[in-house]
Amino acid sequence: MQNLSQLTADLLTAARKAGADAADAIATDGRAVSIDVRAGALEQAERAEGVEIGLRVLLGQRQACVSASDTKPETLAEMAERAVAMARIAPEDPFIGLADPAELSDTRDAIGLDLCEDAPEPSPADLEDAARRAEATALSHEGIAQVQSAAASYHRTRIHLAATNGFSGGYARSSHSLYCVAITGEGTKMERDHYGEARIYGADLPTPEEVGRLAAERTLSRAGARKPKTGAFPVLYDERVAAGLIGHLLSAANGASVARGSSWLRGLLGEQVLPDTLSIVEEPHRVRTSGSKPFDGEGLRTARREIVTDGRLNGWTLDLATARQLGMQSTASAGRGPSSPPSPTLSNIALTQGDATRDDLIRDMGTGLLVTSLIGSSINATTGDYSRGASGFWIEKGQIAYPVNECTIAGNLRDMLRSIVPANDARPWTGRVVPSLLVEGLVLAGD
Known part of the structure; x- marks a missing residue:
């Protein structure tokens, strides 16, 4: 797992070396899984993982931002050099600037906020099962012609922010979601509605059956x-x-x-x-x-x-x-x-x-x-x-x-x-x- 604190520190060092007066850097490390089903079959499965980094440099009252998804040392150096070159020709902005060190937060993490579930990532099979159950429940209601989409997903992201004024802090977030869109009627008489939720903890989500039922009931109430x-x-x-x-x-x-x-x-x-x-x-x-x-x-x-x-x-x-x-x-x-x-x-x-x-x-x-x-x-x-x-x-x-x-x-x-x-x-x-x-x-x- 990438050390985001070290990564942002390395970006700031590169910015200073390239000639920046001040800089801040952000790094995110995320992974996401999304499963869609339709007509009882897997429609789409996506998985994404990666690190993204961003650097803002300041030269006097000029600034520039660059970003990348490659964390090799030579990439960090190139980012810093490019950002400084861009800042040299940027228009002046009298209002930009980092926070005074005395203004910075003493809190550098999200302990106590419970923003990330400390549990294994749900398997694609589990997400597919949840989406299938939501779709099946919606389709079991008389009058539902089809389910346009039933989807389940999971996201987890780590974030770290650092600046040359001495700030360095980060935290993680997680998200589970379940969603269903149902359709009643045909042609110009077609109506649709949906139900879904996203929660930090998977256990806080409504059951797939409840999601499918509410999507169907909302849709049927729109008939005519x-x-x-x-x-x-x-x-x-x-x-x-x-x-x-x-x-x-x-x-x-x-x-x-x-x-x-x-x-x-x-x-x-x-x-x-x-x-x-x-x-x-x-x-x-x-x-x-x-x-x-x-x-x-x-x-x-x-x-x-x-x-x-x-x-x-x-x-x-x-x-x-x-x-x-x-x-x-x-x-x-x-x-x-x-x-x-x-x-x-x-x-x-x-x-x-x-x-x-x-x-x-x-x-x-x-x-x-x-x-x-x-x-x-x-x-x-x-x-x-x-x-x-x-x-x-x-x-x-x-x-x-x-x-x-x-x-x-x-x-x-x-x-x-x-x-x-x-x-x-x-x-x-x-x-x-x-x-x-x-x-x-x-x-x-x-x-």
Whole structure:
């Protein structure tokens, strides 16, 4: 097994030797197995293994990044020389630079976060068996014409980050997933839906039979879908798509967008962006959750952070460069890949849940649309104007009346988010803990 700590140290030594003023390096070592079945037979089997390395060098206020998948000493030297040559001709950026050593995290691993299962890798035969069982369960439901895909996979990745400011730390992640897509009907009457989950520990996954059953039940409930009415109606975003709505707010609060002047949230810092009963909290140290991380991509210690408190926007999501550009402090939110410099990203987030169930909100909304799937996107990042294709179920007199498809919902994110009403059905183990959300008065284009 490759020593990633030594590998990043060697990259930094090569960068210094090539003439870099400062540098940081990242190395990842991963393996992945994915199995797909169809019609009871193996459809596809993939396995990938490898090390990827990335180096960022800084010459004054110029920087360049290079990456490779070869770890031979001569490759490291060539990477460093090439990166320095690129940096010499790069434009100056007054905001780049490594963290001050006093800012660096004392935590250099993920002990206590339980991000990686300490167990043997599942065999391809076990993954194939799980996918076959999910498919067979879905097909056992009358009305399911076929299963488009049933897949099981496993991933394990080690990550190590080091920099010439003295930081060096790393950790591992694992992921098990199981997924099934079922189809009912034929031709233009065909409808599909799915169910699947990904978890750090394989034992936390639902059984293949449960995955297949839920995929089939969701699909069968969509049989006979038609266009809904056109007009202004309340829209209930089901829990499985509601996180995307909150994601638009979080994207607009990203420091990179704010610094470019392309965020519809600009000028709203400290202002009301959600109802005053709701908050959004980032929780990077949540145990046994895939989005958790002990430090960010620049070696800063991550911490719990309230992005929105009682409906008011507290601040932006910042790495060091965007923080400097905006005259603020980094929120330890830098993400980093081998081939790119740091940029602001989020870990786990949670929106305040409500007291009502999803059924309560359906009952109270009277007539409107329950959205279970969103298709495409037309969102103006500067104005917040929102338009998306959707499918789901039409609600009449507080009850599900019939499935719908081929409709468009439109509004403005600023108005939409300030009127949301949350249910209490968020899944606590996901990286985006967001319940079903009711939004008043969106424009629907159907029949």
